[in-house]
Amino acid sequence: MATTFKNILCFSLLLLSLPLLAQEKKDSTKAVPPAKSFISSHQGTFGGKTIRYKATAKETHLKNDRDEAVASIWSVAYTQEGLTDLSKRPVTFVFNGGPGSASIWLHMGMFGPQIVKLDSDAKKDDGAAPYTLSENKYALLDLTDLVFIDPVGTGYSRVVGKGKVEDFWGLNEDAASIAKFMRLWITENKRWLSPKYIAGESFGTTRAVAVANALEGGGQNMALNGLILISQALDYDGSTSIHDNITSYLTYLPSMAATAWYHKKAGQGKTLEAFVEECRQFTYDTYAPALYRGTLLNSTAQNAIAEKLSYFIGLDKDYILKSNLTVLVPRFQKQLLADKGLAIGRLDGRFMGDEADDVASEPHLGDPSDYQLSSAYTAALNHFYASVLKVDMDRPYLTSNDEVGEKWRWRTVPDGKYWEPTPVNVARQLGETMRRNTAMKVLVASGYYDLICPFFDTEYTFARNGIVPERVTKTYYEGGHMMYTHEPDLIKLAGDIRKFLTE
Template sequence: MLAWCLAVSPAASQESSANKAKEETAPVKAPTVSVTKHIGTFGGQRIAYTATAGETYLKDKDGTPKAAIFSTAYVKDGHDPDRPVTFLFNGGPGSGSVWLHMGAFGPKRVAIPSDARDDGGPPYPIVDNPDALLDVTDIVFIDPVGTGFSHALGKTDPKDYWGVTADAKSVAEFIRIWLTQNRRWNAPKYLGGESYGTTRSAAVANELEGAFNDISLNGIILISTILDFGAQANVEGNEMPYILFLPSMAAAAHFHGKVPDAPPLETFVDEARRFAAGEYATALLKGQALKGDERADIRRRLARYTGLSEQYLENADLRVTDSRFYKELLRDRNLTIGRLDARYTGRDFDNAGETPDNDPSFYGIDGGYAAAINSWVRDGLKFDTERQYVTIGSVGDWDWNIGGGDSRYYRSVAPYIARAMRENSDLRVFVGQGYYDFATPFFGAEYALGRTGFPVERIEYRYYGSGHMMYVRDEDRAALSRDVRNFIRAR
C-alpha cells in the first residue's frame, strides 16, 4: 500500500538516534533466523512446508555486513529444484510485506470484516488461509531496508537504500543470495508486489534481467499498479490525472448510489473509460477554448459519471482532484469515502472542509494487520527480536531518480517491464486492480501498460469489486488467489 507521511515526535526521534548510535558501535551479531515446520491445506491440497523467518545480510565488497533484510519463506517439504518460487513485497515506499503476507497469500491471515467496516479492537482472528499459493509455488515475503524488521547495520546509513534504484538493487541482491542458499537457480521465478511494490517489481526486474548475469523471470505479478508517476502527478497544468481517475470516480459513484438508472458496474465503468479517453480528454486539452454548448455537454456527462452536481463541476472548472472527490461525493450524507477503498466511509470533525481528515479505508484495517504480523511471526514462527515491526511509515527522503533520458522530468518505470518482456519471450505479466482504488487507479495501470513497446498479448488483467487491498473482501481474496494460481500454472 502507499505510504502516508507520519509525524515523528521529538522523543521518538531521540530514542531512534540513541538506538542507532548503539548499533553503530556494537559488533554485528550473526543473523537471527527461525525455522519451523507446518502443515496446511492450500488450493485443496494438503501441504507440509517449512517456514524460515529470518535475516539475510547484504555485505560490502570486503564482506562487511551493511544491512539485514528480513524475509519469511514458505517452502514445500521435499527439495524440488524445479518448483516455482515467488518473491513478494508491498509498497509505500516504507511498507513491510505484512499486507500481502497476512491478507492474501500467506498460510495464515487476519480475518477482519469483509464488508468495508472498521476492524475494531483486538483480539483479531488469525485463521488458516486456504487461498495461500503453496500448492503451486513456494513463497518468499521480503521486507526492504527500513520496513518490517529490516534495517541498516553498523555505520551504514539507511538512506543508502532509500530510492527507486538503490532499493531495487538491494532486493535483487537478496533474491540472488536466496536462490544460491536454497539451490533454486533453475526454478521458475515470479516476482510480485502491491502498490509501490509494483514500481519495485519493475525496477527489480530491470536489475535481474538487465545484465549479462541475468536472472530471467517467468512472470511479474502487479497488484494495484503504479508505474507512471508522470501521468498521475497531481500538479497544476497536468490534465492526465483527471482522465485517469474518472473511471474510478464512476465506480465509486455507482457503488454509493449516486448514478440514477445505473447500468451494471462493468458497463458503467467502460462507458466512463471511453468518455475519459475520448471527449473528456479532448475537452481538457482545449482549455479555456471550451465554451458554450460543448462545455455544457461535457459538464452534464461528467456529472453523470462522477455523481457530483454540475454547479460543483463548473466551480472546479471540470477538473476534480481525487482528494476533493473523497469529501464531496457523500457530503449530503455527512460522510467521506476512502482513498485506498472507496467502499469505506468515515465521518470528519465537520462537514465543511475540502478534503477528508483521514482515510477510513486505512484506519479501518491497520490495527488488525499490525497485531496479526507480530503475533504470527513472533509466536507462530518463533522469530525472536526486540525490534518493532514497521508495517508502514516514513523511510525518509526517497530518491525518485530512475535514470536515463529525461526521467528527472517524467518518471515512469513502465519501460523497464516493456524491455524485459521484449527480451524474454516467456515473461508474462498479471495485473490485478480494484475498481474502488484511488491510490493506484485501474485506468492508470491500463494507460501505463498500453504504451508503445509492450507485447500486450502477454499482459493479463483482472478486476475486483473492492479497492487497493482487494483481498480484504472475502470474495475477492478467493478470486485473486484463483487468478494468480492460474497465472502461475499457465507458464
C-alpha cells in the same frame, strides 16, 4: 623551563589520549549483530491439497564490495518439504510498496498461510482486539514456495555496520538491494533452476519492474518467469491527482464513476461493468479533447461536459463547473457523500469515515480504508510471528516507516549527471525487459474502487511503453487497492493467480 615542561606535559597527554581516540574511531561503526533465524515446520490445506512446509523467518546480511555487512534484510520463506526435484517447484518473491511499507499486507491479507479476518463489505472498523486469524485455504503453497521480503527500514530490516540509509532509500538503490537479496536466497537454497516470480503491490509494482530490470545485470542474469502486479503504479502521471496533470484527470474518472455507482450516486439501473464502459468511451472520445481545449471551450460545451461529468461521478454540476471540469480525487472523496457528512476512502472508495470538519476540501482524519484496517493487520502479524513462527526479536516490527518516504531518492541517474525531475515511470523498463526476456509474462490486478492506482491507468499504461500485450493479462475486482480485503475478490484473485502460474 616552564615552557619546556608545558610542552612535555601536552605531549604526554596526547600520547595518553591516542588509544582513546583510536577506540572512539573503532566504536564509531557499530558491531554487526549476528543474523537471527527461526525455523519451524507446519502443515496446511491449500488449493484442496495437504502441504507440509517449512517456515524460515530470518535476517540476511547484504555486504558491500569490501565484504562488510551493510544491511540486514528480514524475510519469511514458506517452502514445501519432501521434494526431491526443486527445478519443478516455482518460488514467488512478495513485497508491498510505500516506499516505506513492510510486506505485512500481502502476507496477512492475501498470500500467507494464515490471514486476518475483517468485514468484507467495508461497513465496520476493525475496532480493537481480539481479532480473528484463520487458515488461508486460498493461499498458493500447493503451487509455489513464497518468500516475503521487507525492504531496508521496514519490518525488521535495517542498515547495519557501515551501512547508510541513503544506500538503500532510492528507486535504483532499493531495486539493487532487493535483486541482491533474491540472488543470495536463490543461491543459498539451490533454486537457480526453479521458475521465479515476483508479486508486488502499489509501489511494490514499481519495485517489481525495477528489480526485474536489475536482475538482468550484475554479471548474474536471472530471468523471471512472470510478474504479478497488484494495483500497478508504473507511470506516476496516471496515479498522481494534482492540478494541471491532464493524464490524471482522464485516468481517475472511470474509478470515480465506479465509486459513485457503488454508493448509488450514479449509474443506477446499470451494471458496474456497463457503466464503467460507458465512462471509458466518454473519457476517450469526449473528455480528453475537451480537456486539451481548456478555456477555448465555449460555455455551451462547458455546460455539456459538466452535465455529463455530474452524470458519471454524482457531484453537482455547478461544483464541477467551479472546478473547471477537473475534480481532484481528495475533493471527490470529501464531496461524494457530503450530504451524509462522510468522507470516502482513497485506497478503497467503499470505506467511509465520519469527520468533524464537514467543509474541509479533503479528508483530514486520513484514509478510512487505511485506519479502519491497520490495527487488525498489525496485531495479527505480531501474534502470528510470536505464536506460530516463534519469532523472538529485540525490536518492534515496523509495518510502515514514514522516514523512508521522506528521505526517498527518486533520482534515476547518478549525482553529477544532468537530470530534471520527471514523474516516475518504469513502464518502458517493463517493455524492454519483456522484449529481452521473451518468456516473461505479466498479470495486472486492478480494483474498480481504487482511488490511488486507478484501473483505467492500467489500461492507459499498458497500451504503450513498448509493453508486449500478448503476454499481459489484466483482471478486475469489485474492491479497492487491497482488493483481497473483499473476500469475493480474495477468492477471484487467488484463482486468477493460480491460472497465471499454471498456464
